[in-house]
Amino acid sequence: ESCLGLGLYRHLRTFDAATHFANTTKQEGVSVGTLDLHMHSTASDGSLAPDALVRFARECGVRTMALTDHDTVAGVDLAQRTAHLEGLTFVTGIEISTIYAGKNIHVVGLGINPHDEELLAVTTTMCSERDRRAVLMAERFAELGIEGMFEEAMTFSARESNLSRLHFAKALMKRGIVKNQQEAFDKYLGEGKLAYVAAPWGSVADAVELIHKARGIAVLAHPGRYRFSAEWQLDALVEGFAECGGDGIEVVSGSQSPSFTEKALQFARFYGLAISTGSDFHSEAGTRPVPGAQGELPSGLPTVMKMLGLESV
Ligand code: AMP
Ligand code: MN
Ligand code: MN
Numbered sequence: 001e002s003c004l005g006l007g008l009y010r011h012l013r014t015f016d017a018a019t020h021f022a023n024t025t026k027q028e029g030v031s032v033g034t035l036d037l038h039m040h041s042t043a044s045d046g047s048l049a050p051d052a053l054v055r056f057a058r059e060c061g062v063r064t065m066a067l068t069d070h071d072t073v074a075g076v077d078l079a080q081r082t083a084h085l086e087g088l089t090f091v092t093g094i095e096i097s098t099i100y101a102g103k104n105i106h107v108v109g110l111g112i113n114p115h116d117e118e119l120l121a122v123t124t125t126m127c128s129e130r131d132r133r134a135v136l137m138a139e140r141f142a143e144l145g146i147e148g149m150f151e152e153a154m155t156f157s158a159r160e161s162n163l164s165r166l167h168f169a170k171a172l173m174k175r176g177i178v179k180n181q182q183e184a185f186d187k188y189l190g191e192g193k194l195a196y197v198a199a200p201w202g203s204v205a206d207a208v209e210l211i212h213k214a215r216g217i218a219v220l221a222h223p224g225r226y227r228f229s230a231e232w233q234l235d236a237l238v239e240g241f242a243e244c245g246g247d248g249i250e251v252v253s254g255s256q257s258p259s260f261t262e263k264a265l266q267f268a269r270f271y272g273l274a275i276s277t278g279s280d281f282h283s284e285a286g287t288r289p290v291p292g293a294q295g296e297l298p299s300g301l302p303t304v305m306k307m308l309g310l311e312s313v
């Protein structure tokens with residue numbers, strides 16, 4: 001019942017596109033073109049360095065991109081400079097980890113100021129928390145008779161920090177303990193599984209607030225990927241996200257089934273959320289499509305690109 005009033009309120013909200021435009025770079029004569037607003041580099045759990053990722057995305061036909069590493073903007077400046085050189089339109093980004101109903105829920109921030117002091121302080125802490133969690137996960141593995149997993153996972157990370165469960169999945173595959181990424185998450189790394197350790201992430205509302213303070217727009221990442229035990233929990237998540245000021249939703253994502261797009265569009269319409277798209281590319285050996293290949297953004301609804309001031313429709 002609160003939804004209707006909320007919808008009206010949301011449409012009355014104003015958005016300062018000019019402020020956000022300051023954090024994007026549009027090259028002369030380059031249109032939005034093939035769009036990918038969700039990708040990872042070696043600054044988190046991707047396999048390509050930020051500059052190599054931009055070049056690869058360009059080879060894949062991407063013309064407008066965002067780098068959205070987990071809980072860090074460490075790769076953004078290099079990616080932005082490279083995108084400039086390569087003639088791509090670049091949108092600054094991040095993917096913030098949160099917890100809701102015991103699930104790891106991701107909120108993408110687009111158009112953020114990558115030098116925002118609070119954003120840098122919070123994400124630096126989050127990267128340390130990731131490393132602390134990794135030590136605890138390695139202890140869990142040791143209890144299971146699987147030794148040395150912290151060091152093994154670390155060999156897959158280009159950085160000394162910001163370890164991801166994906167690095168552990170790679171370590172498990174290398175040792176032949178699991179056949180593939182899915183098995184690694186189903187047996188060991190997923191919520192509640194054998195080596196799972198919950199990280200002390202904040203709420204979805206905390207992430208939205210942090211992104212807004214850094215002058216970005218908050219986008220609910222891959223809503224079709226969260227496997228809630230009850231269907232109402234997803235509805236409650238999206239409603240709560242909109243209620244706390246969330247701006248957009250990924251309706252097309254390499255991390256969710258194309259059959260989910262229609263449901264995501266219903267959410268976007270009902271809650272007045274702008275629509276977004278991204279491959280969630282990590283590496284060529286990964287499970288996600290290559291940059292830009294996640295599928296086209298349907299027309300007819302306001303897009304995050306419009307909110308960012310990069311598109312007129
Ligand atoms: P973390 O951010 O350390 O909690 O790790 C989450 C990362 O692991 C995500 O970015 C995905 O790349 C990957 N991941 C999470 N869940 C799964 C899953 N069920 N299957 C495969 N990869 C997953
Ligand atoms: Mn990842
Ligand atoms: Mn994600």
Ligand code: MN
Pocket residue numbers: 038039040095280
């Ligand atoms: Mn991602």
